[in-house]
Amino acid sequence: MSDLGPFPHDPNYANEQPHWHEQRPRSQEEPDWITSLSDAIESGLKSLCSSRLKAFFALMLFALVCFLPGFNSIPPVDRDEPRFAQASKQMMESGDYIDIRYQDGTRYKKPVGIYWLQVLSATATGMKEEAPIWAFRIPSLVGALLSVGFTFLIGMRMASVRVGFLAGLGMAAAILLGVEARLAKTDAMLLATIMAVQWVLWELYENRTGLTKGQGVLFWFALGAGVLIKGPIILMVSGLTIALLAIQERSIAWLKGSRWKIGFPLFLLITLPWFIAIGIHTDWGFYLESIGKDMIGKVASGKESHGAPPGTYLAATIGTFWPVSVFVILSAVWIWKERKQKAVRFALSWIVPIWIIFEFVPTKLPHYILPVLPALAILTMLALEARSTSWTRLWGKIVALLIPIVAIILGLGAPIALIVLEGSINPAAFGLGLVAAGLAMLSYAILTRGRVMAAFVLAAMTGPILYLSIHGTIFPAFHSVWLSNQMVEAAEIVKPCESTEVASAGYAEPSLVFLMGTDTVLTDGKNAGQFLLEAGCRLAIVERGQEKAFFDILAEKQAKIEEVTRVEGYKLNGGKWQSFGLYRLKM
Template identity: 45%
Template sequence: MREADHANGAGGMVERAVETRGGGLAIPARWRLPLLVLFLLACFLPGLFTIPVVDRDEARFAQASRQMLASGDYVVPRLGEETRFKKPIGIYWLQSATARALGYGGEAPVWVLRLPSLAGAILAVLGTLAIGRHLFGEEAGYIAAALLGASLILTVEARLAKTDAMQLACAVGVQLVLARAYLARKGEPLGLAPVLLFWGALGLAILIKGPIVPLLAGLTIAALVIADRRAGWLTTLRPAIGVPVTALIVLPWLIAIYLQAGTDFFHEAVGNDLLGKVATGQESHGAPPGAHLAAFFIAFWPGAALAAGAAPWVWTQRRRPSVRFCLAWAIPFWIVFELVATKLPHYTLPAYPALALLAGAGLWGLRHSPSPLWARLLAGGAALGGAIGAFAGPGLLYMTEQRLDPVALALAVLIAGLGAFGFIRALRGGPLKALPALLMQAAAVALMAFGVVVPQIDSAFLGPRLAAALTRAPCPAPRVMVAGFDEASVLFHLGAATRLGNGAQAADFLAATPGCRAVFVSSRQQDTFTARAAELGAAPVALTTVTGINTAIMRRLSLTLYVSTGTPPDGPTP
């Protein structure tokens, strides 16, 4: 069974050549990879340079990396005055190295810190293409890669300075080698390069986000071993060489952080962050089992409908080793995260390449078969859903900023037209025929949403507006405190020395001497601030008020600026 699958899926060059002449992808082979990369850039680049830092996670990672660059401490990440131990060091190192390579230091703009995520997303898609070619043939591999690249969740993660896109690249690298080992002919060894890729990607993944990718690989292996009742193929991974490689990547920092911070990192990262998310819904992100499945149909748009349409083919081919590998990749990992209490859509992202591969293989495998009405309606529904959703972008801009943008409206009309075209193609020819329209629609949605609409929603980005308001202070470079808004974007835009606290603390801070001080006080902290100021015999004067949306909790917020001037001390300010 495995040798037949290898011939038909991974090595069947003659079969693929016949299929290409008999109705393969219309794009010439030499143009497919360049066009795929251009498509990825069209999906990932809009907004990368223009969207301000986003609360909550991106701002935390980006600010910690900037403080690492400013302090020169590359062992202990910090956010403001606190240590940042929720995740390991890997992403901070990658972001800091990128900034240094481009000539930036502690004031690096957020787009620089987003470049590792952009690279990770592109690598993940190209790795999915490589796996697809090996498992199912070139055409299915390109379809899978395009679906992953077009997915809404990856287009978001590619432009956020956080862990998940680069973790996905590591996960795909690990699974690529696992696929090669699993489908290899009996006795066929892996070369040294794939072995080093497997263990190296595993080590980097641990440094980026801890046990997630090892969990993915372990569940995949366990499912395959249980299903096949054979484990001999695992020896080709050469753990005697690989385990020391992973240890060499991971252990130096673990030892360094232990020497500097004791067990604090392990207590926070494992005890509070990891195990806490398993037991309870942290930061109001709890949801019942099944929430990830429901989110999939939005997060994997436009490919989710096509994946559902390919399900009958997957079922009939479930005993095929290449299909079995993808099922072992996706299903156990997905089940684990459905059972975890805390749920965010990106938690199941490492399983998405497997679903994209199954979708690509199913679409290509069913290309000569009439599509059932339900599959055509699903694909058509994805196209119409994108068309309807496109008008949410200009609508949101009007609701938040009372502004109609002609470019956003024109793009919404284009997306609607592509949706109508895709709907007709789906009904007449099936999901595969609708695929080009859906991919063009996805790229247009990325341009409209991230390139045009989001950068113009000023009220959603309070940090830059607070920084602009601070320029009205009657003294340069005042010490700053913010009461009632403690998101990391405050530190990113106002400086790492910015104090965070409540209204009473803001009044104390404003009354303290020496030097010029400024406080932003939220409306919820205003009464406390005023009462404490009265106790101190102060009568602070408001300079201006900034009103917007705290996007971390989706709540409107007003922050009033108060300033106190004093005689600056001699010498540096403590």
């Protein structure tokens, strides 16, 4: 065996268990087609999970099918994604890979790790700072794939190949991870580092014989990489997991084999050089902004209009972790009853403290809870494998309705929204939406007849169909909401010369800076007018509300200015329709 050590459980354990239909006699009301379909799914799972490699590669293929639609066609999504990408772009433009800047200002909310990865991915494409947004998304895609892979590995080591495969399937199909895989920001790659650490922690907790050299290096390397990507979050997740397990065990003896004598210096080697360099480079201003303003600000109050009361994540996760969330609810009673099982105890020690902390932190964003979702997925698959869900009660059947309800809302609501906003009909999206809705209703029908495993697989299969429709065809077609794209396209047509300076009055979205260029001037109507009159080849983009100030400053010189085109669309940040004139000196 490799450094991974021997498997504590038979990897084919699940395949040797009697299938659901063998445990429960078929009711007379159950149609033959349900029996045939459920048996076919069970047979397919048995074949697929007979080999670890076969299951792993099938899972990675499924994850790619879920994550790739729209990956290179959805424009930069304001506001966080283009801020990250623009800061990475400026590193390549300036050659300064220590400081983090957005235009002339600083961006000290997060450490440097994700920016270095984005620089690496953009450079690998050969386009460097000229790379399109998808090149900066590659680290997020890789992070999401690694997260799915580690979910498979942890589930397999806790129970069986089948549990790991199904938990990974749920993570790949989950809405939230699919969104993060398509955004050039920290969270998907952070999750990958957390999952690497949590896997090694499980090995340490389960085996009690200490880590192999390879496991020790991975543990401390992932811990350092996670800190370099998003500061103390990874330390909080792993630290609280260890603390809660230690309290329950009344011992920390199982931590002795963590190889800290080699690993801790490796951790310091990864993290300290940049943290010292940025402190010196900024006269320690980085820490004042990242810790003093950003972190403490989020803990003390709802920041950036993202405040919400405790309990928000319980409600939000129903949608963001769909379709797994439905089965989490149905499995909750079993999870609580089996909380003393070693695997269940470990997963709950991973989930509970983090969940409580984030519920009581005033600032709430959906992705904050992402680090605990793989543990929820594994727990749920353990419950499904034990054939213990609460679908038979009335409340269970009502909860299970969320499978088709969400699929119908997403699958048919998105193309309808396209008609409302754009006035265009997308037959392919409607077709895919109907297929997804049909699969979800089939999943519900099978679930209410007791075929829980088959129902979960069908629910997961709705994911890639929905994402092909929504991310692959609907989102790129929402032209009116991609205002920055419209402005750049219009500017390319009407710019007075090849190298044109651009000022934007009344529109300061980071996507415009990323697409138009680092030197884009973000200003108001008055200064846009002065900008246009100064020497040089210039173009001003002026929002309708700023046009009075724009023309007032021009005064008698208005005759020298011409409006060459107009861009109109819906601004998602702020939720209103806006109109912009593009102005230049008459030629």
